[in-house]
Amino acid sequence: MKIRIINKSEHELPHYETDASAGMDLRANIEEPITLKPLERAIIKTGLYMELPIGFEAQVRPRSGLAAKKGITVLNAPGTIDADYRGEVGVILVNLSNSDFTIENGERIAQMVIAKHERAEWEVVEELSETLRGAGGFGSTGVK
Numbered sequence: 001m002k003i004r005i006i007n008k009s010e011h012e013l014p015h016y017e018t019d020a021s022a023g024m025d026l027r028a029n030i031e032e033p034i035t036l037k038p039l040e041r042a043i044i045k046t047g048l049y050m051e052l053p054i055g056f057e058a059q060v061r062p063r064s065g066l067a068a069k070k071g072i073t074v075l076n077a078p079g080t081i082d083a084d085y086r087g088e089v090g091v092i093l094v095n096l097s098n099s100d101f102t103i104e105n106g107e108r109i110a111q112m113v114i115a116k117h118e119r120a121e122w123e124v125v126e127e128l129s130e131t132l133r134g135a136g137g138f139g140s141t142g143v144k
């Protein structure tokens, strides 16, 4: 399936009484079932090809049900689909459980969120501006 994504402005977004899900489910589009052994991963085809407006990306994310119940997640979450990508969307699934997991054709394996992103340039500078945090990070403020 080939789809063109169209940005809907805020006032056109559905009300919470209707479906306001951020994620669109992605289904496996595979000829044969694929079994992932514990810690095994595979790129699962979705049969989806898309065209995004410039300045948008699609993020491929895990489904919480599959993660919580089966230990199946998206290895590179969130996977990035670039606006200029015209190939088939693939989902890199990994099995983080202790048992085999079989993906059937048509199964909902992940979800996709369309997001706007900034476009930026960068320049080399001698100094960075000072801040309170400075170089503190990675737990520098403690855990409580």
Ligand SMILES: O=c1ccn([C@H]2C[C@H](O)[C@@H](COP(=O)(O)OP(=O)(O)OP(=O)(O)O)O2)c(=O)[nH]1
Binding pocket: 060, 076, 078, 079, 080, 081, 082, 083, 085, 088, 089, 090, 091, 092
């Ligand atoms: O989960 C994913 C991630 C990426 N892609 C496709 C769309 C994306 O536009 C392209 C490149 O992705 P990314 O930039 O993450 O890959 P890379 O490893 O940096 O490879 P490249 O050199 O092709 O950019 O691969 C997917 O289908 N699924």
